[in-house]
Amino acid sequence: MTLSSPAIPRGPTLVERLPRGSALLVPALLFLLLFYVYPLAQLIGASLPGGSGKNYALIFSRPVFLRVIAETFRVSLVVMAVTVLVAFPYAYAMANAGRRALLFLTIALLIPFWVSLLLRSFSWIVLLQNTGLVNQVLLGLGLIEKPLKLIRTETGVILGMVHVLLPYAVLPLYSVMKKIDMRLMEASSICGASWFHGFRRVYLPMALPGVMAAAILTFTLALGFYITPALLGSPRDMMIAQMIAGQFSEQLNFGLGAALAVVLMGLTALAFALFGLGRVLLARRAAA
Amino acid sequence: MQNNLWRALLAGAFVLTADAALAETTLTVSSYGGGYQEAQAKAYFAPFAAAHPEITIRQDSPSSNAKLKAMVESGAVDWDIMVTDDSFGLDSDAEWLEPIDYSIVNRDKFIPGTAGTYRIASDIEATVLAYDANALPAAPQGYKDFFDLEKFPGMRAVWKYAPSGIFETALLADGVPADKLYPLDVERALKKLDTIKDHIVWWDTGAQSEQLLDSGEANMGLVWVSRAVSGADQGIKIDWTQWTSQSGYWVVPKGTKNREAAMKALEFFTEPAQQIAFTQYMPYGPSNKTAVAGVSETFKGNLPTDHLDNRVLMDADWWAKNGADVDMRFQEWLLE
Numbered sequence: 001m002t003l004s005s006p007a008i009p010r011g012p013t014l015v016e017r018l019p020r021g022s023a024l025l026v027p028a029l030l031f032l033l034l035f036y037v038y039p040l041a042q043l044i045g046a047s048l049p050g051g052s053g054k055n056y057a058l059i060f061s062r063p064v065f066l067r068v069i070a071e072t073f074r075v076s077l078v079v080m081a082v083t084v085l086v087a088f089p090y091a092y093a094m095a096n097a098g099r100r101a102l103l104f105l106t107i108a109l110l111i112p113f114w115v116s117l118l119l120r121s122f123s124w125i126v127l128l129q130n131t132g133l134v135n136q137v138l139l140g141l142g143l144i145e146k147p148l149k150l151i152r153t154e155t156g157v158i159l160g161m162v163h164v165l166l167p168y169a170v171l172p173l174y175s176v177m178k179k180i181d182m183r184l185m186e187a188s189s190i191c192g193a194s195w196f197h198g199f200r201r202v203y204l205p206m207a208l209p210g211v212m213a214a215a216i217l218t219f220t221l222a223l224g225f226y227i228t229p230a231l232l233g234s235p236r237d238m239m240i241a242q243m244i245a246g247q248f249s250e251q252l253n254f255g256l257g258a259a260l261a262v263v264l265m266g267l268t269a270l271a272f273a274l275f276g277l278g279r280v281l282l283a284r285r286a287a288a
Numbered sequence: 289m290q291n292n293l294w295r296a297l298l299a300g301a302f303v304l305t306a307d308a309a310l311a312e313t314t315l316t317v318s319s320y321g322g323g324y325q326e327a328q329a330k331a332y333f334a335p336f337a338a339a340h341p342e343i344t345i346r347q348d349s350p351s352s353n354a355k356l357k358a359m360v361e362s363g364a365v366d367w368d369i370m371v372t373d374d375s376f377g378l379d380s381d382a383e384w385l386e387p388i389d390y391s392i393v394n395r396d397k398f399i400p401g402t403a404g405t406y407r408i409a410s411d412i413e414a415t416v417l418a419y420d421a422n423a424l425p426a427a428p429q430g431y432k433d434f435f436d437l438e439k440f441p442g443m444r445a446v447w448k449y450a451p452s453g454i455f456e457t458a459l460l461a462d463g464v465p466a467d468k469l470y471p472l473d474v475e476r477a478l479k480k481l482d483t484i485k486d487h488i489v490w491w492d493t494g495a496q497s498e499q500l501l502d503s504g505e506a507n508m509g510l511v512w513v514s515r516a517v518s519g520a521d522q523g524i525k526i527d528w529t530q531w532t533s534q535s536g537y538w539v540v541p542k543g544t545k546n547r548e549a550a551m552k553a554l555e556f557f558t559e560p561a562q563q564i565a566f567t568q569y570m571p572y573g574p575s576n577k578t579a580v581a582g583v584s585e586t587f588k589g590n591l592p593t594d595h596l597d598n599r600v601l602m603d604a605d606w607w608a609k610n611g612a613d614v615d616m617r618f619q620e621w622l623l624e
Contacts, residue, residue, distance in 0.1 A: 130505055131504045236623055
């Protein structure tokens with residue numbers, strides 16, 4: 001018996017279906033595989049000693065861990081919102097500034113960016129502590145009678161973190177904003193829109209990709225903050241990274257530290273997915 | 289031009305091989321960096337190299353118990369000797385350490401409690417009650433005063449680290465006799481700490497503790513002796529009525545290729561001459577009992593070993609067994 005089935009037209013193979021130039025991605029993918037995926041797999045392995053999930057059971061049974069995780073996300077969200085709100089007008093000014101002003105704004109943004117994180121946190125201590133500059137000036141002017149509690153509070157942590165993260169929000173916003181054609185705003189005002197209306201309906205939607213990028217970047221970076229909350233916050237402002245570091249370097253409990261890191265990563269991935277979903281929904285609304 | 293370059297390279301290679309022929313062994317020693325390691329280099333490493341031309345010492349820093357553990361577990365042991373803290377080098381850490389070879393190192397020369405199976409003390413350090421003499425109405429005397437908010441109002445700087453001695457301090461202040469501290473009554477200690485919780489400023493790094501006292505942010509603190517001593521010109525004084533031990537230890541990572549040379553070096557580092565030289569540079573006492581009386585004048589009176597009778601010896605083995613649980617309870621308490 002011969003099986004002479006009619007020749008089915010063969011579809012493109014997997015390799016053929018890849019977009020052109022995919023081969024260029026190979027070095028980057030190999031790098032990621034070797035230096036990201038492989039250590040990550042090892043980390044996940046370390047969190048499951050002998051295949052037992054006892055580290056995860058511990059994390060979800062002791063309130064201390066869940067509380068710190070919830071706190072980390074809450075603080076990161078606040079920091080993200082404040083950073084983007086502060087960065088938006090700054091980036092707007094940069095995008096619409098003359099050459100000299102742009103140079104000045106860029107330098108003012110980048111010089112603190114190059115200073116060590118530890119040094120910047122200590123500088124905030126010098127400014128914010130009860131015997132610090134801010135309180136001494138206010139006391140000296142007679143505006144307050146007792147020093148304000150600025151340091152070892154959540155305000156201190158947020159201030160310090162926003163300061164560190166500002167460039168990460170300004171730069172993506174700026175790169176989007178400088179491509180926005182300001183004549184569109186003129187056009188909208190010619191059509192009778194108020195400045196605010198034009199801003200809301202014309203400028204903001206075009207700047208939105210920048211806002212999204214800035215928000216994602218600052219939020220993810222904020223989740224991993226370690227030294228700033230340690231120096232500027234109270235123990236109640238502990239973030240998850242401090243706990244992970246403590247498990248690795250003080251307790252030498254690599255398993256629990258790895259499990260905490262995996263939980264943090266999982267929740268971060270979840271947050272990313274939500275961001276992505278939000279973007280799709282926004283795009284759909286815009287298209288409708 | 290090209291020729292000169294080759295010649296220079298060749299000369300360099302020649303020097304390198306000549307060097308290698310002379311120094312057959314290279315010992316890599318990891319310490320905590322900074323002034324501490326510089327003092328060790330001057331007092332220990334340089335004289336050792338002079339006495340043993342066949343051994344070269346290569347320095348690394350900073351020491352990290354976690355890194356040592358990872359080195360041994362991955363089979364890539366780059367360190368031959370490491371300086372560590374109280375929490376490491378105990379019998380429960382046998383997996384990662386070579387036992388001290390007491391046929392090379394003389395065990396009898398050490399102050400009691402400072403020579404173990406896997407570690408020997410390099411120096412005796414302390415967490416002390418330091419205070420700002422300009423800001424307090426009187427000099428505090430002992431841990432009871434540290435908890436006395438009426439006599440001594442103001443903020444207290446404390447290390448945010450469960451085995452820092454804070455539990456022992458609280459229990460002693462609460463009236464527990466020093467010889468009945470262990471097993472620690474954790475809940476009782478936390479209850480005592482509750483009474484000053486709102487007046488504690490926690491510190492994470494040594495620099496931070498010094499900054500808190502110098503700026504007047506806190507007027508009392510439980511800080512490392514070296515940090516207290518360096519605030520002396522700002523009016524920071526030390527109350528030696530009670531102090532908790534916090535020492536530096538030498539350990540040898542398991543699987544080092546230079547075990548014997550490492551043991552020889554440890555014996556040399558802990559000899560009186562070297563340990564006395566060390567007290568010129570750092571306010572830490574010697575672990576060798578015959579060196580205690582001969583310490584340098586530089587910090588005399590503020591060396592922990594000048595006050596050995598008042599030492600609260602921390603039970604490192606108890607901490608090794610219970611540290612993880614106590615730490616978790618401590619973190620919970622901090623968040624309350």
